Amino acid sequence: MVVLGDEDMPGDNENIILEVKDLKMWFPVRKGLLSKPEYVKAVNNVSFSIKKGETLALVGESGSGKTTLGKTVLRLYEPSEGSIIFDGKDISHLTEKELRWFRKRAQMIYQDPYESLNPYYKVYDILDEVLISNGITDKEERSERILSVLDRVGLTPPSEYIKKYPHMLSGGQRQRVAIARAIILNPDFIVADEPVSMLDASIRAQILYLLREFRESYGITLLYITHDLATTKYFSDRIAVMYAGRLIEVGKTREILGNPFHPYTQALIEAVPDPDPQNRLKLRGTPPGEPPNLINPPPGCPFNPRCPKKLDICEKEVPELIEVSPGRKVACHLYRT
Amino acid sequence: MELLRVASLSLSYKTRKGPLKAVNNVSFSIKKGETLALVGESGSGKTSTATAILRIVPRNVHEFKGIIELEGVNLMKLSEDELRRNIRWKKISMVFQGAMEALNPLMKVGDQIAEPLIIHQGYHKEEAMERVKELLRMVGLPEYVAERYPHELSGGMKQRAVISMALALQPIIVILDEPTSALDVITQANLMNLLKELKWKLGISYIFITHDLPLASELADKVAVMYAGRIVEIGPAEQIYLDPKHPYTKKLIFSVPALRMERAPMFIPGEPPNLINPPPGCPFSPRCDEKIEICEKEVPTLKEIDPEHMVACWLY
Ligand SMILES: Nc1ncnc2c1ncn2[C@@H]1O[C@H](COP(=O)(O)OP(=O)(O)OP(=O)(O)O)[C@@H](O)[C@H]1O
Ligand SMILES: Nc1ncnc2c1ncn2[C@@H]1O[C@H](COP(=O)(O)OP(=O)(O)OP(=O)(O)O)[C@@H](O)[C@H]1O
Ligand code: SF4
Ligand SMILES: [Mg+2]
Ligand SMILES: [Mg+2]
Numbered sequence: 001m002v003v004l005g006d007e008d009m010p011g012d013n014e015n016i017i018l019e020v021k022d023l024k025m026w027f028p029v030r031k032g033l034l035s036k037p038e039y040v041k042a043v044n045n046v047s048f049s050i051k052k053g054e055t056l057a058l059v060g061e062s063g064s065g066k067t068t069l070g071k072t073v074l075r076l077y078e079p080s081e082g083s084i085i086f087d088g089k090d091i092s093h094l095t096e097k098e099l100r101w102f103r104k105r106a107q108m109i110y111q112d113p114y115e116s117l118n119p120y121y122k123v124y125d126i127l128d129e130v131l132i133s134n135g136i137t138d139k140e141e142r143s144e145r146i147l148s149v150l151d152r153v154g155l156t157p158p159s160e161y162i163k164k165y166p167h168m169l170s171g172g173q174r175q176r177v178a179i180a181r182a183i184i185l186n187p188d189f190i191v192a193d194e195p196v197s198m199l200d201a202s203i204r205a206q207i208l209y210l211l212r213e214f215r216e217s218y219g220i221t222l223l224y225i226t227h228d229l230a231t232t233k234y235f236s237d238r239i240a241v242m243y244a245g246r247l248i249e250v251g252k253t254r255e256i257l258g259n260p261f262h263p264y265t266q267a268l269i270e271a272v273p274d275p276d277p278q279n280r281l282k283l284r285g286t287p288p289g290e291p292p293n294l295i296n297p298p299p300g301c302p303f304n305p306r307c308p309k310k311l312d313i314c315e316k317e318v319p320e321l322i323e324v325s326p327g328r329k330v331a332c333h334l335y336r337t
Numbered sequence: 338m339e340l341l342r343v344a345s346l347s348l349s350y351k352t353r354k355g356p357l358k359a360v361n362n363v364s365f366s367i368k369k370g371e372t373l374a375l376v377g378e379s380g381s382g383k384t385s386t387a388t389a390i391l392r393i394v395p396r397n398v399h400e401f402k403g404i405i406e407l408e409g410v411n412l413m414k415l416s417e418d419e420l421r422r423n424i425r426w427k428k429i430s431m432v433f434q435g436a437m438e439a440l441n442p443l444m445k446v447g448d449q450i451a452e453p454l455i456i457h458q459g460y461h462k463e464e465a466m467e468r469v470k471e472l473l474r475m476v477g478l479p480e481y482v483a484e485r486y487p488h489e490l491s492g493g494m495k496q497r498a499v500i501s502m503a504l505a506l507q508p509i510i511v512i513l514d515e516p517t518s519a520l521d522v523i524t525q526a527n528l529m530n531l532l533k534e535l536k537w538k539l540g541i542s543y544i545f546i547t548h549d550l551p552l553a554s555e556l557a558d559k560v561a562v563m564y565a566g567r568i569v570e571i572g573p574a575e576q577i578y579l580d581p582k583h584p585y586t587k588k589l590i591f592s593v594p595a596l597r598m599e600r601a602p603m604f605i606p607g608e609p610p611n612l613i614n615p616p617p618g619c620p621f622s623p624r625c626d627e628k629i630e631i632c633e634k635e636v637p638t639l640k641e642i643d644p645e646h647m648v649a650c651w652l653y
Contacts (some may be wrong), residue, residue, distance in 0.1 A: 061521040062492075170608055200378045201548060202592045205602035227521065230551075230594040234601050257596065271526035274595050275551040277574035280372075280558065283533060284526045290491050 017189060017221050018073060019049040023082035025065075025072045029295065040294045042068040044245035045082075047321065052188070055215055055222040057232040057253065059268070060242035061291055066225045069242070070191040073223070074106055075099055086189070104134055107182040111194035113174035117166040123150070123177055124162035130184055145184060153180045153210060172203040176210070183214060193225045208235045229272050233257055238327075241265050244292050244302035247321055251328035261330045263287075264303045301333065309334060338409065339366040340542060341390075341429075341510060346403030348389045356399040357612045359385035361566035363403070364639070367559070369509070372536065372543040374553035374574075376589075377563030378609055383546045384434055386563070387512045390544075391425055392417075407510075426453070430503040431512040434546075437495035437519070440487040446498050447473075447483025454505060472501040477531055493524035497531065504535070512544040517552065529555045550593055554578060559645075562586045565610045565620035568639065572646030582648045584627045619651065627652060 025043035042065040050056045058066050071077050073084055075091055083092045091102055110116040117126055124146060131142045150158035153176040166174055175195060182190055192211060196204040212235055214220050224236055232239055232253055239256045241249040241264065249262040260266045267287045273279050287306040292298055298305050304314040313333050321331040348360040359382045367373050375383050388394055390405055392412065405412040407428060412420060433439070441449055450472060451465040460468065470480050476497040487495055496516060503511050513532070517525040533556065535541060545556045553560060560577040562570045562585065570583040581587045585605075594602040607624035610616055616623050618633040625632065631651050639647040 061523065172608075201550070202378060202589060202605040204604075205592050205594065206604040206606075208602075209604070229522075230596040231602075233596060234594050267523055269596070271522040272596050273526075273529075273551045273555050274597050275554050275578050275590060275593055277554055277557070277578045279554045280533070280556055280574065283530045286523050286526045286530065288527070290493060290524065 015051045016049045017052045017087055018223075019085040020073060021047050021083045021085070023047065023069070023072065023084065024080045025068050025077055026080045038295050041245045041297065042294060043072060043079075044297075046242075046245075046247050047082075048240055048247060048250060050189075050221055050223065052221055053215065053219040054238065055212075055224055055236045057236035057239045058223060058225045058242060059227060059229060059232060059239060061227060061268075063291060063294070064242045065245040065294070066227075066242055067193055070108065070193050070223060070225050074108055074191055075102065076108070104185050105187050106189040107185070107187045107191070109175075109178050109182045109190060109192040109195045112198055113171060113178050114166070114198070116178055117174060117181075119166050121165070122162065123155075123164050123166075123169075126166075126177060127181055127184055130181055134185055149180045149184045152183070152214075153177075155180070171199050172207065175199060175207055179207070179210065179214075183218075183220070186218070187220065189221045189223075191223045191225065194227070195224075196231070197226070197228065204231070211235070229257065229269060230274075241268070244297050245294055246302060246318075246331065247329075248303070248331045249329065250321070255328060261324065261328070261335060262303075262332045263307050263309050263334075267306075301331075339406075340369045340371075340408060342366040342404070342406040343390065344404040344406070346386065346389055346405065348385050348394065348401050349399040350395070351397045351399045352613065354613050358566050358615070359612065360389055363563075363566075363568050365561050365568060365571055367510070367542050367544070370536070370540045370542055371558045372545055372556045374545045374547065374557035374560045375563060376547055376550055376553050376560060378548055380609060380612070381563040382566040383548075383563055384514055385566075387431060387514055387544060387546060390512070391429060391431055392420060393425075393431075426457075426503075426508065427506045428508055429510040429512065430506070430508040432499055432503045432514060432516050434514040435519075436499045437487075437492065440495060440499070442487055444486070445483065446485055446487060446490065450483070450498065450502050450505065453502070458506070468505065469501075472505060473498075475504060475535070476501045491524075492520050493528060496520065496528060500528075500531070504539075507539075508541070510542045510544065512546070514546045515548070516545075518547070518549070525552070532556060550578075550590060551595075562589065565615060566612060567620060567649065569621065569650070570648045571639070572643070576643065576646045582642060582646075582653060583621075583650050584625045584652075585621045619649075 023043055023046045026039035026041050028037040028039055030037050060066055072079050079092055083090055127146045128142055136142055147158040150161055155161045155176050196207050208231060215222055236253050239253050240247050243264050249265045260269055271286055289306045292302055300315040300317055301319050304310045311333055319331045319333045321329045323329050324335050344364045346360055346363040349356045349358045363386055377383055394401055447469045450469045454460040454465040454468060469483050473480055473482055478497050517528050543556060547553050557574045560574050561568045564585050570586045581590055588605045591603045592605060605624055610620050618635055619637050622628050622632040629651055637649045637651045639649045640653055641647050642653050
């Protein structure tokens with residue numbers, strides 16, 4: 001087990017692998033040819049950091065900007081503003097050529113194993129391609145690494161899987177291939193974007209345990225994107241909650257789930273059913289409405305139109321993400337001191 | 338009396354590799370106002386069971402037999418015409434899997450809700466539009482939704498519109514096939530609240546189909562667990578959730594991470610069985626860690642172990 005460090009101490013930056021500051025990823029959209037562009041503010045002023053070996057869960061509803069944030073920190077997008085510091089180096093605006101070292105160290109696992117694997121490649125070639133494009137010329141070495149990585153993701157015996165095409169595999173097996181592809185270069189950091197949401201409940205846990213095992217045995221740092229709060233409880237150290245492009249609460253997993261501060265986090269937790277036959281006898285308290293449009297979010301706190309506890313100021317000022325107790329941050333006017 | 342009694346229902350499809358048994362000797366019953374949740378993994382035969390009940394089966398049916406008795410009348414014996422005139426949508430309606438994505442993008446939502454009322458029920462246009470307004474109110478949508486096109490609505494609103502269509506002719510049973518699986522948790526919770534209120538207010542019975550066991554507990558009075566086309570356990574929600582008996586049900590319940598309880602999820606090793614060449618004996622035997630010798634030889638049938646609680650497993 002990796003023992004996780006204590007709270008961030010001021011100046012304790014050695015353990016931080018990724019630091020994101022005031023990050024914005026705004027996508028321009030044009031209504032007509034002559035009209036001014038408007039922006040989808042998919043990531044809006046986001047700051048957070050991840051320590052080495054840590055799993056940070058990024059949770060939030062559909063369209064809140066989770067995937068965009070994940071892709072931006074991996075520099076699959078160039079940020080509109082703000083900075084991304086990976087292992088001490090600012091990668092925010094590096095060119096693809098300058099990013100080559102980073103590409104080896106940071107990987108992404110996608111939600112849909114059906115779409116993320118090339119259907120015309122055999123498992124062997126899917127993995128071989130990654131090695132070749134990263135300059136590993138020795139054929140024997142590549143073959144060894146491919147067999148060993150398949151073994152590590154539980155596709156055993158590997159010889160049985162290398163000749164298969166993705167369509168010959170089950171959803172769970174495909175996601176294992178996707179994981180093998182992500183770890184074959186021994187990365188330090190992985191963004192796993194809803195890695196199990198397409199899979200049946202009975203195999204979800206299997207894949208999540210596999211990811212946890214890699215974290216524990218190789219110290220891989222994980223940004224685990226999900227809308228499934230229950231899995232974060234068992235598979236993450238900290239949670240960052242995203243709403244309408246902003247982070248609205250960050251803290252240790254157990255603290256957030258046990259005692260959520262932000263009214264949105266509270267609503268999110270309240271909405272999740274546990275398997276309990278009593279559930280059918282009562283209604284759930286939930287906020288009305290749906291998340292705002294990201295082109296013209298409401299002024300003030302983005303949650304204010306749905307918030308049961310809002311104050312006058314909530315419609316006027318955007319609450320900042322401030323530390324309310326060690327390691328715990330909330331963006332809500334109720335917690336201003 | 339039972340409202341709906343399904344007995345020995347079987348449905349298989351022709352495929353290139355041979356017949357595929359999607360529904361295999363399924364039996365259950367529902368009382369008035371009672372909700373049955375049909376749970377199981379992808380491919381276990383949930384949708385096939387539902388469409389069999391409505392007798393909406395695809396062309397490549399290989400074999401389709403059994404008893405489907407609604408208020409004492411065997412639907413299998415009715416002509417297609419009788420079924421269409423008296424049963425489908427009037428007594429039993431269904432919200433199909435993915436229905437909200439199947440709304441006609443070129444037609445206003447109100448017209449889509451009204452269309453079957455006009456074409457099949459002989460409503461006048463104005464009458465139908467009045468009913469549409471009533472239906473929208475019932476599912477918690479503002480009247481202006483009638484004038485909108487599907488793409489102008491959020492997922493939650495579209496799903497409510499689709500539910501209102503299923504309610505149009507005041508059915509006594511509504512089959513809901515994964516009605517919330519594309520929705521966010523808060524939207525899902527709001528929709529489950531609506532379904533509960535409708536159930537309490539109108540006394541509807543649901544057959545609620547899902548692969549999500551925690552979600553099923555939001556509605557289910559009774560739970561049927563399907564595996565490889567068979568019901569392997571069925572019983573009152575209390576017993577299935579709190580005291581599951583079948584090894585598969587136990588594994589399924591414990592594979593769900595619980596948010597409020599402290600229970601790390603387990604998983605089920607292996608893969609679901611092939612339905613064209615199923616393993617001999619109990620379909621779960623290749624993945625079962627409690628199996629005994631007979632399990633690999635003979636198929637266990639449902640046995641009552643407590644009142645209303647039945648299990649198909651050689652351990653009982
Ligand atoms: N390339 C793009 N161009 C324009 N808009 C985009 C682009 N990518 C994402 N968006 C928009 O940004 C917002 C955030 O999308 P994103 O996919 O990051 O959300 P998400 O939280 O990952 O949602 P989900 O849970 O549905 O995957 C959405 O409104 C989306 O439509
Ligand atoms: N028209 C068809 N022809 C051939 N096979 C079919 C047909 N429809 C369904 N099947 C197969 O029958 C089995 C049961 O399918 P069904 O759709 O009933 O499962 P399900 O439990 O509803 O699954 P899901 O959770 O994925 O919706 C599956 O193996 C499926 O591939
Ligand atoms: S800032 Fe105001 S509106 Fe936003 S969550 Fe807090 S109380 Fe509610
Ligand atoms: Mg996403
Ligand atoms: Mg189905």
